[in-house]
Each structure stands twice: as C-alpha cells, then as structure tokens.
Amino acid sequence: GQQVMQIPQYQHVQEGEDFTTYCNSSTTLSNIQWYKQRPGGHPVFLIQLVKSGEVKKQKRLTFQFGEAKKNSSLHITATQTTDVGTYFCAGGSGNTGKLIFGQGTTLQVKP
Amino acid sequence: DAGVIQSPRHEVTEMGQEVTLRCKPISGHNSLFWYRQTMMRGLELLIYFNNNVPIDDSGMPEDRFSAKMPNASFSTLKIQPSEPRDSAVYFCASSLERGATDTQYFGPGTRLTVL
Numbered sequence: 716g717q718q719v720m721q722i723p724q725y726q727h728v729q730e731g732e733d734f735t736t737y738c739n740s741s742t743t744l745s746n747i748q749w750y751k752q753r754p755g756g757h758p759v760f761l762i763q764l765v766k767s768g769e770v771k772k773q774k775r776l777t778f779q780f781g782e783a784k785k786n787s788s789l790h791i792t793a794t795q796t797t798d799v800g801t802y803f804c805a806g807g808s809g810n811t812g813k814l815i816f817g818q819g820t821t822l823q824v825k826p
Numbered sequence: 827d828a829g830v831i832q833s834p835r836h837e838v839t840e841m842g843q844e845v846t847l848r849c850k851p852i853s854g855h856n857s858l859f860w861y862r863q864t865m866m867r868g869l870e871l872l873i874y875f876n877n878n879v880p881i882d883d884s885g886m887p888e889d890r891f892s893a894k895m896p897n898a899s900f901s902t903l904k905i906q907p908s909e910p911r912d913s914a915v916y917f918c919a920s921s922l923e924r925g926a927t928d929t930q931y932f933g934p935g936t937r938l939t940v941l
Binding site for chain 1: 868869871874881882917919924925927929930931932933934935
C-alpha cells in the first residue's frame with residue numbers, strides 16, 4: 716500500500732541552528748500537509764501544498780513540494796526552543812481520499 | 827469554537843474490560859477520523875466516516891475494535907475485550923469535507939492504559 720516515509724526520526728540541535736525534515740512517498744501525491752505536535756499535545760495543522768514545485772513560507776519555516784509530487788521538506792531557520800515537538804508530513808492520496816501520515820521527526824532544541 | 831472534544835482524557839483499565847472512547851467533532855464538519863498513536867507504530871488511521879457513514883475501516887486492528895457514528899455530532903470507538911497492547915493515545919479528528927485535501931482538526935486525545 717501507499718507509504719509516506721519521513722527522516723530523520725529524531726534531531727537534536729542547538730538553539731539558532733537550522734533544521735530540516737524530509738518526506739518521501741512511494742506514489743504521486745495529490746497534496747502534502749504538515750502538522751506539528753508539541754510534547755503531550757495533539758497534531759496541529761501547519762500548512763498544505765498542492766502544486767508541483769510549490770514553496771511556502773511561514774516566518775522561519777519553509778515548506779517545499781517536489782516537482783514529481785512525491786517528496787516534501789520542512790526547513791526551520793534559526794531554531795528556537797518554541798520549535799520543539801514532532802513534525803508530521805501527511806500525503807494525500809487522490810485514489811483513496813485519505814491522508815497518510817509519516818512517522819514524524821521529533822525535534823529537540825538545546826537552549 | 828470548542829474544537830474537537832474527546833472523553834475521557836485518560837483511561838486506565840484492566841485487561842479484558844470493555845473500553846469506550848467518545849468524540850464530538852467540530853460542528854458542521856462532515857468527516858470524522860479515529861487515529862491511534864504509539865511510539866512503535868506512530869500515528870495510524872483506524873477508521874473514518876463521511877456524513878456518519880464508515881468509509882474506510884481497513885486500519886481497524888481486529889474484531890475487538892468497533893466504531894460508530896450515530897449522528898453528526900457524536901462518535902464512539904469501542905474495544906472489547908481490551909488487551910495491554912491496546913495501550914496508546916487515541917485521537918479523534920474532523921474535517922469540513924471528505925477527501926485528502928482537507929485540513930484535519932485533532933482533538934486532545936484519550937490516553938488509554940490497559941493493565
């Protein structure tokens with residue numbers, strides 16, 4: 716079945732360093748969504764990308780959708796302690812109408 | 827807006843007991859999803875409903891799990907009998923429309939511990 720793989724699983728950075736998580740799908744996606752889950756919390760929607768090659772920015776966060784619509788990345792510039800949490804990508808399948816979540820990347824930021 | 831409401835927030839039970847988790851989606855949302863989250867398996871979609879009708883239950887682990895949505899404002903996930911391996915955080919989410927392109931709004935989750 717369709718799978719969405721996300722790497723790395725964990726990332727520890729010093730505050731101020733950059734961070735990137737990558738998401739890859741075995742099949743072409745209709746869209747990609749990104750969610751953030753704070754420790755002890757629930758996933759919260761960040762953004763959705765739909766177009767091939769699309770790039771969106773939210774302050775220090777940059778999201779990209781690959782040209783083939785099979786991969787995506789989230790880049791955080793100059794991390795802060797408030798960025799701590801697990802970041803999930805979720806790929807949309809046009810065939811099944813479902814979102815398939817990646818395993819998530821847990822980010823720890825040392826002050 | 828109250829968001830997605832789940833109850834209870836925490837449940838501790840003994841193996842073999844029946845467990846019922848409850849969810850109230852955001853008013854006006856047409857799709858409802860049940861997820862299970864564990865360290866080992868991550869976030870897994872168990873079942874989702876559209877307009878109160880189950881659309882895909884392929885993620886339901888086995889016959890011990892069942893889900894219902896009797897009306898647009900209420901859904902239950904039942905485990906009978908429960909087993910220790912069912913220990914996890916169970917999230918309910920809702921979205922305005924059916925389909926993979928719609929934003930999902932998650933509830934706070936129910937942390938289930940089966941002893």
